[in-house]
Amino acid sequence: MSNLEKNKVTRRDALKLIGVGGAGLLIGATGIEAATDKVTNFFTPNKVDASELLPFYGEHQQGITTPAQDFMYLASFQLETTSKNEIKTLFKKWTEAAATLSEGKEIGDSDVLSSPPADTGEAIGLQPMKLTFTFGVGPSFFDKLSIQSKRPSQLKDLPHFPGDDLREEWNGGDIAVQVCANDQQVAFHGLRNLIRIGRGIVSLKWMQHGFQRSQGSDPSGSTPRNLMGFKDGTANPNPKDKDEMNKHVWIQNDNTPTWLAGGSYLVARRIRIRVEEWDRSTLNDQEATFGRHRQSGAPLGEKDEFAELNVKKKDSNGNLMIPADSHVALARGNGKVKILRRSYSYTDGLDIQTGKLDAGLLFVSFQQDIEKQFIPLQEKLAKMDLLNEYIEHNGSAVFACFGGVKKGSYIGEGLI
Ligand SMILES: C=CC1=C(C)c2cc3[nH]c(cc4nc(cc5[nH]c(cc1n2)c(C)c5CCC(=O)O)C(CCC(=O)O)=C4C)c(C)c3C=C
Numbered sequence: 001m002s003n004l005e006k007n008k009v010t011r012r013d014a015l016k017l018i019g020v021g022g023a024g025l026l027i028g029a030t031g032i033e034a035a036t037d038k039v040t041n042f043f044t045p046n047k048v049d050a051s052e053l054l055p056f057y058g059e060h061q062q063g064i065t066t067p068a069q070d071f072m073y074l075a076s077f078q079l080e081t082t083s084k085n086e087i088k089t090l091f092k093k094w095t096e097a098a099a100t101l102s103e104g105k106e107i108g109d110s111d112v113l114s115s116p117p118a119d120t121g122e123a124i125g126l127q128p129m130k131l132t133f134t135f136g137v138g139p140s141f142f143d144k145l146s147i148q149s150k151r152p153s154q155l156k157d158l159p160h161f162p163g164d165d166l167r168e169e170w171n172g173g174d175i176a177v178q179v180c181a182n183d184q185q186v187a188f189h190g191l192r193n194l195i196r197i198g199r200g201i202v203s204l205k206w207m208q209h210g211f212q213r214s215q216g217s218d219p220s221g222s223t224p225r226n227l228m229g230f231k232d233g234t235a236n237p238n239p240k241d242k243d244e245m246n247k248h249v250w251i252q253n254d255n256t257p258t259w260l261a262g263g264s265y266l267v268a269r270r271i272r273i274r275v276e277e278w279d280r281s282t283l284n285d286q287e288a289t290f291g292r293h294r295q296s297g298a299p300l301g302e303k304d305e306f307a308e309l310n311v312k313k314k315d316s317n318g319n320l321m322i323p324a325d326s327h328v329a330l331a332r333g334n335g336k337v338k339i340l341r342r343s344y345s346y347t348d349g350l351d352i353q354t355g356k357l358d359a360g361l362l363f364v365s366f367q368q369d370i371e372k373q374f375i376p377l378q379e380k381l382a383k384m385d386l387l388n389e390y391i392e393h394n395g396s397a398v399f400a401c402f403g404g405v406k407k408g409s410y411i412g413e414g415l416i
Pocket residue numbers: 226228230231232233234235236269271272273290292309327328331332339360361363374377378381391
């Protein structure tokens with residue numbers, strides 16, 4: 001049988017696919033044709049939608065204020081060289097590859113029979129699916145290249161927080177690449193090709209995938225839920241509000257070096273959730289832990305997800321509606337410190353030591369100033385957040401993400 005014939009959807013297959021297996025079931029010919037049509041339509045091309053394409057070049061890097069795509073890979077690389085020139089060449093190659101892949105094109109020359117194809121091929125024919133790349137450098141990057149004088153003073157490893165249970169295999173790194181897309185294969189292909197281009201110059205230190213509910217399963221675009229079942233992202237600052245982004249996210253003061261201007265600091269925390277314990281806690285405890293209702297996402301005592309969150313509001317007995325040690329009460333504080341959260345859920349299968357799931361939140365936040373934003377927030381949470389009973393931080397990293405890249409330029413230009 002030819003491949004073409006093998007791939008054909010037969011009427012019999014179509015019937016199986018639509019669940020019509022019973023002998024003697026009467027179905028009119030037109031019914032069968034219509035059903036078969038539906039199945040064969042499954043293989044017909046989708047229209048190419050230009051909105052699926054997010055250009056790599058621009059004022060800021062993509063993947064920061066970009067509405068979170070369905071999938072992400074966060075990869076942390078370590079340098080295998082101390083040569084600035086080799087890193088500069090790599091950054092130029094990565095820039096070109098990221099720009100090409102973001103347009104849904106293949107990289108390099110892949111039709112020379114005597115050489116391995118330049119592109120690994122698994123995204124051939126696929127749309128870009130809002131593929132974005134976000135690049136940054138960690139504190140150790142500056143030491144390894146002996147350019148310590150260029151390291152921004154606040155780009156250093158985070159302090160130890162109470163309860164931290166950090167593992168070296170999930171910590172730090174010299175370079176970060178965040179790859180996001182609405183298709184996991186497209187995202188993986190993007191990262192895999194950067195890994196390949198970097199071989200011999202950089203190697204992976206750690207890599208974490210992330211997911212959220214796909215936009216296809218929630219076309220209304222409501223706030224995604226985390227693995228604890230709660231809407232997560234409700235009180236994020238609005239990425240479309242330029243003033244808010246300038247105030248809380250983009251680095252842009254007078255002393256900012258050009259390579260960092262319009263960039264942002266990325267904090268990543270791999271936070272394991274003890275889902276088994278959480279699943280045994282009562283709904284009442286769960287809601288008190290977050291300070292919001294599970295179903296609606298509304299602050300406790302309110303009906304609407306976006307109702308004002310008043311941490312001082314009391315019930316008729318004089319008790320706080322939202323417990324003072326709940327996650328949102330502590331994270332909101334006086335409401336002045338804001339970070340842009342862009343976290344994803346992760347699952348890494350079974351922890352064979354404990355027989356429990358290794359699942360949680362790959363917490364990612366972008367901020368203008370780590371010392372004024374993330375650190376004071378996490379200090380408060382680590383001390384007394386009710387959520388601490390159910391989570392453990394086992395990975396931590398900080399990176400300075402470059403400003404946007406202009407066509408003809410490359411990531412990190414001006415730094416190396
Ligand atoms: C240091 C910063 C934060 C860490 C670490 C963190 C971990 C974490 N959060 C959730 C789930 C939710 N967080 C929510 C709100 C919220 N969280 C932070 C900061 C950190 N969270 C902030 C700044 C806020 C907003 C507070 C506010 O101003 O109201 C919520 C409520 C819904 C929402 O607003 O997004 C949830 C749910 C988990 C599961 C987690 C670690 C595993």
